[in-house]
Amino acid sequence: MIKRINHIGVAVKSLGLSSDLFAKIFEQPHPHTENVPQQNATIAFFPVGESSIELIESATQDSSISKFIDKRGEGIHHICLEVDDIKKEIERLKKHGFQFVNDHPDEGGDGYLVAFLHPKSTNGVLIELAEKMK
Numbered sequence: 001m002i003k004r005i006n007h008i009g010v011a012v013k014s015l016g017l018s019s020d021l022f023a024k025i026f027e028q029p030h031p032h033t034e035n036v037p038q039q040n041a042t043i044a045f046f047p048v049g050e051s052s053i054e055l056i057e058s059a060t061q062d063s064s065i066s067k068f069i070d071k072r073g074e075g076i077h078h079i080c081l082e083v084d085d086i087k088k089e090i091e092r093l094k095k096h097g098f099q100f101v102n103d104h105p106d107e108g109g110d111g112y113l114v115a116f117l118h119p120k121s122t123n124g125v126l127i128e129l130a131e132k133m134k
């Protein structure tokens, strides 16, 4: 079951400069940053009501975030849907013909297991599924 929009991911060149910007928009202090080695990225979350904005900076030149920024510039990268059972949702969506970037969930940021639906099968929208780890 899909529970809510957990966050919207934004690809940025500089987490420091972007955190300055979003701290002003949301009138919040800078959030703590977290390294996500599985995605070669450093991330920071700004909570906004029930959801949050995730800023994502690439940690390496050849990561998917680097490639995204090279191709499309900074901006909205993905929408994250929180689910109660990620393996069940992956199976359900595969039955409908959706393709996954990774159909074995990886450890994402903030204590979640995550899997990404390939944008080729979702009208160009990269969708992240996330289940809170117990």
Ligand code: ZN
Residues within 6 Å of the ligand: 007, 008, 009, 054, 078, 080, 128
């Ligand atoms: Zn995300």
